[in-house]
Amino acid sequence: MQPILEVRNLTKVFHRGSLLARDRIVAVDSVSFAMQRGEVFTLAGESGCGKTTTARMILGFEQPTSGEIIYEKNQERWHPKIWFSQRIQAVFQNPFETFNPLRKVEGYLFETVRNYGLARSRAEAVELINAKLEAVGLNYGEVEGRYPSEFSGGQLQRISIARSLLVDPALLIADEPVSMVDASIRMSIVNLFRRLRDELNMGILYITHDLATAYYLGGQIAVMFRGNIMEMGPAQEVLINPRHPYTQLLRESIPEADPDRKWQGRISIAETEQEEYLRTGCKFAGRCPQVMDICKKQVPDLVDVEGVQVKCHLYAEQKSVREEVS
Amino acid sequence: MKPSDVVLRTENLKAHYVLDVPGGQKVVRAVDGVELQIRRNEIYGIAGESGCGKSTLMKTLYAWVNRPLRLVEGSVFYSKDGQEFDVYALNKQELRRLRWTFMAYVPQGAMSIFNPVIKIKETYRDFLSSHLRGKTVEEMFEMAKEHIEQLGLPVSILEAYPHQLSGGMRQRVAIALAALLRPSVIFADEPTTALDVVVQRGVVQLLKDIQERLHNTIILVTHDMGIHANVTDRLCIMYAGRIIEEAATVEIFKNPLHPYTQFLINSLPQFGDTGERVSAPGQPPSLANLPSGCAFHPRCPQAMPICRERRPEDTKLGEHRVACWLHAERGEAEYAANS
Numbered sequence: 001m002q003p004i005l006e007v008r009n010l011t012k013v014f015h016r017g018s019l020l021a022r023d024r025i026v027a028v029d030s031v032s033f034a035m036q037r038g039e040v041f042t043l044a045g046e047s048g049c050g051k052t053t054t055a056r057m058i059l060g061f062e063q064p065t066s067g068e069i070i071y072e073k074n075q076e077r078w079h080p081k082i083w084f085s086q087r088i089q090a091v092f093q094n095p096f097e098t099f100n101p102l103r104k105v106e107g108y109l110f111e112t113v114r115n116y117g118l119a120r121s122r123a124e125a126v127e128l129i130n131a132k133l134e135a136v137g138l139n140y141g142e143v144e145g146r147y148p149s150e151f152s153g154g155q156l157q158r159i160s161i162a163r164s165l166l167v168d169p170a171l172l173i174a175d176e177p178v179s180m181v182d183a184s185i186r187m188s189i190v191n192l193f194r195r196l197r198d199e200l201n202m203g204i205l206y207i208t209h210d211l212a213t214a215y216y217l218g219g220q221i222a223v224m225f226r227g228n229i230m231e232m233g234p235a236q237e238v239l240i241n242p243r244h245p246y247t248q249l250l251r252e253s254i255p256e257a258d259p260d261r262k263w264q265g266r267i268s269i270a271e272t273e274q275e276e277y278l279r280t281g282c283k284f285a286g287r288c289p290q291v292m293d294i295c296k297k298q299v300p301d302l303v304d305v306e307g308v309q310v311k312c313h314l315y316a317e318q319k320s321v322r323e324e325v326s
Numbered sequence: 327m328k329p330s331d332v333v334l335r336t337e338n339l340k341a342h343y344v345l346d347v348p349g350g351q352k353v354v355r356a357v358d359g360v361e362l363q364i365r366r367n368e369i370y371g372i373a374g375e376s377g378c379g380k381s382t383l384m385k386t387l388y389a390w391v392n393r394p395l396r397l398v399e400g401s402v403f404y405s406k407d408g409q410e411f412d413v414y415a416l417n418k419q420e421l422r423r424l425r426w427t428f429m430a431y432v433p434q435g436a437m438s439i440f441n442p443v444i445k446i447k448e449t450y451r452d453f454l455s456s457h458l459r460g461k462t463v464e465e466m467f468e469m470a471k472e473h474i475e476q477l478g479l480p481v482s483i484l485e486a487y488p489h490q491l492s493g494g495m496r497q498r499v500a501i502a503l504a505a506l507l508r509p510s511v512i513f514a515d516e517p518t519t520a521l522d523v524v525v526q527r528g529v530v531q532l533l534k535d536i537q538e539r540l541h542n543t544i545i546l547v548t549h550d551m552g553i554h555a556n557v558t559d560r561l562c563i564m565y566a567g568r569i570i571e572e573a574a575t576v577e578i579f580k581n582p583l584h585p586y587t588q589f590l591i592n593s594l595p596q597f598g599d600t601g602e603r604v605s606a607p608g609q610p611p612s613l614a615n616l617p618s619g620c621a622f623h624p625r626c627p628q629a630m631p632i633c634r635e636r637r638p639e640d641t642k643l644g645e646h647r648v649a650c651w652l653h654a655e656r657g658e659a660e661y662a663a664n665s
Contacts, residue, residue, distance in 0.1 A: 046522035152609045182375040183549055184586075187593045187605035209522065216595035216603065239597060253523040255530075255552030257594045259576045262556050267527055 002072060003034040004171050004203045005058065010067035012053050023278065027053045029227040030067065033220075037170060038201040040193065040219035042235055044208055046250075049224040051207050055175050058205070059090055072170065086116065089164035093176040095156035099148040105159055106143055109133075112166045132162045136192055154185040161192065171203040172196065178213065190216060211254055215239045223247050226276050226283040233308030243310045246284045282313065290314060332405060333511060333543050334364040334387065339400035341386040354613045356382035356395070358567035361640070364545060366510075369537055371558030371575065372547045373590070375610055379567040380547045381434065384515050387545070388431045389413045389421060404429070406510070426457055430509040434516045436500035440488035446499060447484040450506075457507060470506075477502050477535060494525030498532050505536045511543045512536070518553055530557050551594060555579055563587050566611055566621035573646035583648040585626050620651065628652060 012028040028050040035041035043051040056062040058069055071087065092098055099105060109129045112118075119125035130140040136158040148156060157177060164172060174193070178186045190213050196202045197219075208214055214221055214235055221235035223246070231244040242248045249267065276283050285295040292313060300313045338361065343354035356379040364370045374380045382395065391397050402413045406428060413421070425431075433439070440449055450470035451463060461469075467484075474481055479498060488496060497517065504512055514533065518526040534557060537544050546558060554561050554575060562572035563584065571584040582588045589606035608625035611617055617624050623633040632651050640647045641654045 046524065155609065182610065183551065184375050184590060184593065184606045184610070187595070187603045190595075191602070191604075211523075212595040212597065215597050216600060218600060236600070249524060251597075253527040255523075255526070255550065255556045256596070257551045257555045257579065257591060258596075259555045259579050263527060263530070266531060267524065 004037050006034040006070040008068040011065045013065045037203050040204045040217045042206045042214040042221040045224035050227040086167045088171045089169040090173040132165045136162045154181045173205045175207045245288045331365045333366045336362045340398040343394045367541045368559040369544045371554040371561040374564035378564045427507045429511040430504040432504045432514045437496035513545045515547045571648045584650045
C-alpha cells in the first residue's frame, strides 16, 4: 500500500552560541519512517527529543537541513499550498493559544469553509459545520456566538479538531493534543482519535510524551531521544517488551496508577541537555545501565529485532536494516 | 487515629476569592468547607483537576492568604511540641519564625524561583542567613554542602548559575532548599508537573528520601494519579472546593466510592489493556457559579433527585470517608421522611 507520509533521512541542525564558539545541535538526526492511511503513528519522547521539530518540518514550518518528506503519490515538497492543507491538517498543544480570545469561535469554522469553497450558502456552511462538530461530540448550537473564554480546554481542543475535519484531511498531525487537557476529560479526545481512525480511515501522526495513551491508541510507535529514533515498531510490542535500554527506562519511569506497582530502584539524570546532544557515539551512553566501550565511540545502526527496529549496540549481531535495504 | 498523631487539622475551612466586578462582587469559592486531619510521618496527597481549589487549599493551610483571597470561615490548627495552636491567631513575627523551620512550601513552578544572576550557593547563603543567627559564611556553605550531599545531589551544583542546570535539577534543588532547616511539614504544589517522566521520577525519589530522613509530613498536590499511587500514604480527592473522598491510597485505588473518583481512576489507560476507557461526561463547574446540591450532579450518571437539592455530608466508613448520597442511605431516608 502507498504510504500516506514517508520521511527519509530527515535532518535538522540548529546552531547556537556566538560566531566564534558555535555549537552545532542536531535536533533531528536522519529520521526515517512511513505511515499508512487508517493508522496511528506515534512519535514519542521527552522534551528536547526532536519530535516537535520533526512535525514542524512535515508541516512546512521549518526547512529541513537535509532529507526528504514524501506525501502521498510521491508529491514533492513543492506542492501547491492548497493541495497540502486539504490533505494534511494539524492540531496543536495549547487550545487556549489556538483561538484569538477576542474573536468568536464560529468565525474560525466559517473562515475555513470560505477559504476552501466548501459551501455555496450560509445554510449549507452551517450544516457542514454542525456535522463536523457532531463528529467531535458538540453541536453548532453550543458554539454559536460564543468566545473562546466560554469554553473549557477540552472543548476548545475538540472544536480545533472539528475545524481541521472540515476539509476531510487524509492525515491529521496532533502535537501533544492532550497534555493541556484535564485528566477527567483527556480520554474523550483520545477516544475521538480512535473513532477518526476507524470511521474516517484517517492517518493520525500522534506526537506525545504520554506512553500510556500511545499504548491505548495502538498502531506504530517511534521512540525518539536527542534527535534519533531509538526504537520503532508496533506500539503494543514496543511498550510491553521494550528492547532499547532507553525505552526500558522510559517505560519504567511512567508512574502507574496502581499502588501495587510502585517504582523500584533508582535512576540518574543528566545535569544538562547539551552534553547529551554533543555526545559522539550513542546519545544515551552517559545514562545507560548497560553501557559498553563501543557505545561511547560509535553510533549504533538501526537493526531489526523480531519486527522491531532498535538502535543499540546490544543488538549488533542482528542484521542492519540499512544493509537489508541496499 | 490518636490525637497526638495529628500535626495539622482544619475545621470547616472556607477561603474565597472576592473580586470587585462592575455592579457588585464576584465570589469564587475555591475552598468551601474543608475538613482535614493530617498525621505525622506520612505523605498525604491531594488530587483533583485544574480549578478544583487544590492550590488555594495549600496556600490557606500555609497561612499565605493575600487579597483577593480571603479566609471566610474556619481555622487551621498545627501541633508543635505537643501544643496545638491556630495558625491564623499568630502575629506576623511568630508566623515568620515558623516558616521554613516548622513548615515549608514549595510553590508551583519552583524551578524558576532562583535569582538568575547569583550562584546556587549564594541563594543557600541568603536563605540560611535570614533564618539562622550567629553562623559565619564558611559554616553556612559547609551546611549547604553537607545537605546537598546527604540528598544525593552533585555538590558541583552549588558553584553553578541557575540557567546552567536542567529544569529537573533546578526543581530538585528548590525542594532540597525547602528541606534544609528540617521542617516538620512540607507542602509541595505540583512538583512534577511540566517535567519529563524520567525527571519526574527523580523528583519523587528526592521527596521520598527527604521524608524517610526527617520522618516528617509531606503534603503533595498533583493532578497525576500515577504519582499519587507511587508515593502517597493517604489520599484525598477534591472537587469544586470540597473534599469528596479520603482514604488510604491503596483503598482509593482498590475501592473508589465516589462516582467522580471512579471516573478519575477508571479513565486512566493501563499498559496491557486496550479496552475502551471513558472519561467523566461534561465539564468541571466554575467555582464562581456552583451547581446546587452536590457539585458533581450535572456530570454524574448515577444522580438522584436528592443530589440536585442537598449537598451530601461526609459519610465515614472506618478510615474511608466519602461525600455522596449513594453512600449516605441514612441521610437519604431522613430526607424522604421530611418531604
